[in-house]
Amino acid sequence: MTESRSTGTFPVKRGLAEMMKGGVIMDVVTPGQAKVAEDAGAVAVMALERVPADIRRDGGVARMSDPEMIEGIKAAVSIPVMAKVRIGHFVEAQILQALGVDFIDESEVLTPADEAHHIDKFAFDVPFVCGATNLGEALRRISEGAAMIRSKGEAGTGNVVEAVRHLRSIIGDIKKITQADQAELFEWAKRLQAPLPLVQEIAETGKLQVPLFCAGGLATPADAALAMQLGAESVFVGSGIFKSEDPGPRAKAIVEATTHFNDPDILAKVSRGLGAPMTGIEMDDVNQRYAERGW
Amino acid sequence: MPNGAGEPISGGSGPTVGVLALQGAFEVHQQRLHRLGVRAPLIRTPRELDAVDALVLPGGESTTMSRLLGTSGLFDVLAARLADGMPVFGTCAGMILCATEVLDARPDQRGFELIDITVRRNGYGRQLDSFEADLDVQGLATPFHAVFIRAPLVERLGTGVEVLACHDGVPVLVRAGSCTVAAFHPELTDDVRLHELFVEHLSSTD
Numbered sequence: 001m002t003e004s005r006s007t008g009t010f011p012v013k014r015g016l017a018e019m020m021k022g023g024v025i026m027d028v029v030t031p032g033q034a035k036v037a038e039d040a041g042a043v044a045v046m047a048l049e050r051v052p053a054d055i056r057r058d059g060g061v062a063r064m065s066d067p068e069m070i071e072g073i074k075a076a077v078s079i080p081v082m083a084k085v086r087i088g089h090f091v092e093a094q095i096l097q098a099l100g101v102d103f104i105d106e107s108e109v110l111t112p113a114d115e116a117h118h119i120d121k122f123a124f125d126v127p128f129v130c131g132a133t134n135l136g137e138a139l140r141r142i143s144e145g146a147a148m149i150r151s152k153g154e155a156g157t158g159n160v161v162e163a164v165r166h167l168r169s170i171i172g173d174i175k176k177i178t179q180a181d182q183a184e185l186f187e188w189a190k191r192l193q194a195p196l197p198l199v200q201e202i203a204e205t206g207k208l209q210v211p212l213f214c215a216g217g218l219a220t221p222a223d224a225a226l227a228m229q230l231g232a233e234s235v236f237v238g239s240g241i242f243k244s245e246d247p248g249p250r251a252k253a254i255v256e257a258t259t260h261f262n263d264p265d266i267l268a269k270v271s272r273g274l275g276a277p278m279t280g281i282e283m284d285d286v287n288q289r290y291a292e293r294g295w
Numbered sequence: 296m297p298n299g300a301g302e303p304i305s306g307g308s309g310p311t312v313g314v315l316a317l318q319g320a321f322e323v324h325q326q327r328l329h330r331l332g333v334r335a336p337l338i339r340t341p342r343e344l345d346a347v348d349a350l351v352l353p354g355g356e357s358t359t360m361s362r363l364l365g366t367s368g369l370f371d372v373l374a375a376r377l378a379d380g381m382p383v384f385g386t387c388a389g390m391i392l393c394a395t396e397v398l399d400a401r402p403d404q405r406g407f408e409l410i411d412i413t414v415r416r417n418g419y420g421r422q423l424d425s426f427e428a429d430l431d432v433q434g435l436a437t438p439f440h441a442v443f444i445r446a447p448l449v450e451r452l453g454t455g456v457e458v459l460a461c462h463d464g465v466p467v468l469v470r471a472g473s474c475t476v477a478a479f480h481p482e483l484t485d486d487v488r489l490h491e492l493f494v495e496h497l498s499s500t501d
Contacts, residue, residue, distance in 0.1 A: 004429075005426040005427065005428040005443075005462075005463075006427050006428070007424065007425065007426045008423070009426075011442055011483060012425045012427055012443075012444065015442050015444040015480060015483050016422050016445070018319075018320045018354075018480075019319055019320055019355050019387070019388075019444055019445075021318070021321075021322065021355070022316070022319060022321070023319075023355070023356065023359055038401070040362075041358065041362040041363060043318060043355070043359050044356075078358065078399065078417065079358060079359075080356075080421075080422060080445070102423075102445070103422065126422065127422065252366075255359070255362070256363070256366055259318060259339060260339060260340075263339075
């Protein structure tokens, strides 16, 4: 009959990702910051102990955040709460699922726990987002059960150049695959080191099977709109908000810029008078490329 | 019926159903309407609202949409159109935006108060409690497969609110006058029958 229900299915996981489209997911380290993010119109917050810029500065091993800190943020807001685990660290993921977080980010910003294996994400009821620098990486993560892909960019730099590179790479290859014939799809699957059925699906639909968001280095409303115009379906902003001079107005402006990404008049209006953005780092001065973690 | 999703439809004399596109699952709603041969422009500014006969309020984060309705200048214009009787189909966050009373909402969250129901935001729980289920829907011959994502829970029905489907005895698809709201996401499955019912209802009330 019609009264049963199934939880933790792939459509249910992918569904939450779909609900976050056209939105901004903001990194927060305290319940106070989470409130600022929610007030500004964030669709979700990423609860973590240090924003990537600080992880970069401090060095050392970066791990899953303290459950107490995640629970504090969960209690502070009504929007979905995400949290990060190290690549391959399925026990950190088990802990986050037990805490009831809404989404897990298997993230290269933390120090990888496994040099060969990502987490089997089908084994969990909670949805996962994973980073990707190119289409092959994105499809491998989807084949492991990711319900959302984010282009990696270079977190904690305030420099959008890597995010643009990764987004262009992923979307550029998707476009090429839609033009390929059947014989070429075998070659694409081989070259991308990705499952053939996923490549064939892209040839048919012209899209990834899950939403494609953009992350890593976005710091201004214009950066968010750039990612959206290039084809991202939402943006993650990490250090860019709470490492800026005046986080509240900047957060609100980035939310508006993400919605009205194609309207230069609105972008001009919301970009005014936001104070100084985070300083940012030139790529040649980046000591550790987080985007190179994961495979 | 046109086959491919996402094909813009031009011409024709049928209604134009706008899809509010401030945030959320607006694109899939548009695809479903396109499959029915219905013009479905995305709406982000007051100007874009002029061309539509009816509106879909999609799922997404109701707090985010409520804020963007204010900053975009859409709220007052849209409220006036809706008060004027423009038909609306709200799903999930869209249901929250249409309800007369919302529990567990942010204090500054605004809605259109179009249908006399009380809903509790995230009333079914967090994402781990999100689920899929088959529903018997009034007017459909076979069950409709529904996806509920951090769904609002209907806790009270006002008089004159018609229940079109329930899950575990709780109303999940209800209608009053020109306002139809669902706690779930008909846009997340391939089944276009609920969009079809909404569009048919438009023609019948013309």
